[in-house]
Amino acid sequence: MGSTVYFEPIPWGMWSEDPAGFAAALGASFRETGFAVVASHPVASEVIDGAYAASKAFFALDKEAKGRYHDPDGAGQRGYTPFGKEHAKDKSARLPDAKEFFHVGRRLPEEAWTAVMKPTPSVREIETFDDDTYALYHALDQFGRELLRAIALHLEVPDDLFDGAVAAGNSVLRLLHYPPQPNAPPPGAIRAAAHEDISVITLLLGAEEAGLEVKHRSGEWLSLNPPPGSIVINCGDSLQRLTGGALPSTTHRVVNPTPERALFPRYSSPFFLHFEPDFVIEPIPSALHPEPPITADDFLMERLTAIGLVKAAAKSVSA
Numbered sequence: 001m002g003s004t005v006y007f008e009p010i011p012w013g014m015w016s017e018d019p020a021g022f023a024a025a026l027g028a029s030f031r032e033t034g035f036a037v038v039a040s041h042p043v044a045s046e047v048i049d050g051a052y053a054a055s056k057a058f059f060a061l062d063k064e065a066k067g068r069y070h071d072p073d074g075a076g077q078r079g080y081t082p083f084g085k086e087h088a089k090d091k092s093a094r095l096p097d098a099k100e101f102f103h104v105g106r107r108l109p110e111e112a113w114t115a116v117m118k119p120t121p122s123v124r125e126i127e128t129f130d131d132d133t134y135a136l137y138h139a140l141d142q143f144g145r146e147l148l149r150a151i152a153l154h155l156e157v158p159d160d161l162f163d164g165a166v167a168a169g170n171s172v173l174r175l176l177h178y179p180p181q182p183n184a185p186p187p188g189a190i191r192a193a194a195h196e197d198i199s200v201i202t203l204l205l206g207a208e209e210a211g212l213e214v215k216h217r218s219g220e221w222l223s224l225n226p227p228p229g230s231i232v233i234n235c236g237d238s239l240q241r242l243t244g245g246a247l248p249s250t251t252h253r254v255v256n257p258t259p260e261r262a263l264f265p266r267y268s269s270p271f272f273l274h275f276e277p278d279f280v281i282e283p284i285p286s287a288l289h290p291e292p293p294i295t296a297d298d299f300l301m302e303r304l305t306a307i308g309l310v311k312a313a314a315k316s317v318s319a
């Protein structure tokens, strides 16, 4: 038996030249690991650089300034979340992750804001922060919608099935900062503990700095270090639910740096592409193990409670 090559980059150009081939390669990678690497992606490097400069400038602010963008009742869905708030679902591993992050949400007309789709706080210390980070949000949103067409082709569902469901989706761009670790962290503390994403798909930039690991169904942890210019795509719980597990939401984590990289920070930026809150996640005809329909918002709240961002008693955040 030949050895399996995981995460072989799939060139984005293939989508226009050979759509069926691209959809098949993406689908095969998802079915094998829940993850795929797409090379030569269409997100402009100036857009990425602008957002990363804004992100680095934000995390360099002092604790007090950053704290002004933290909404303790907001379940971390918009603005800043300091160290120590998010943890793994597994109660035995409840050491907080060694990370802080900022969530950028969709811009909507004022009358469309709701308790679940709130405005993103405007960062006043950094003049271009709002626009530079939203430019990346927008680019990943567009790219993600195109990827969903390929996924629809692979699943043999109408190619616009996802389009209407995500056009005004509750998607979130997470700007992440994992600081350097000059001293070894406490035993069991890790940059990001093992978890699954709640999204439909996640588009992840920044994993060139090592640490991302994906749990293969064989139980083996696979390191994922994409080449420059590529992007990591993974299936989230919402796509797993829609496909009855055919496209799996795979457990992943970010491990601590090796001694040689311990003095380097790690900046990454997953874009969690979500359905609109009212969209009913109903199993597609080819679903492997269909589960009952549920609205995207109820599903999100169920999952946020499991990771500690929504307290069980505060579920009314969705009301």
Ligand SMILES: O=C(O)CCC(=O)C(=O)O
Residues within 6 Å of the ligand: 174, 176, 192, 197, 204, 206, 207, 212, 252, 253, 254, 268, 269, 270
């Ligand atoms: O930082 C990374 O590479 C991955 C982060 C991640 O998996 C998450 O925030 O959900």
Ligand SMILES: [Fe+2]
Residues within 6 Å of the ligand: 195, 196, 197, 252, 270
């Ligand atoms: Fe994740």
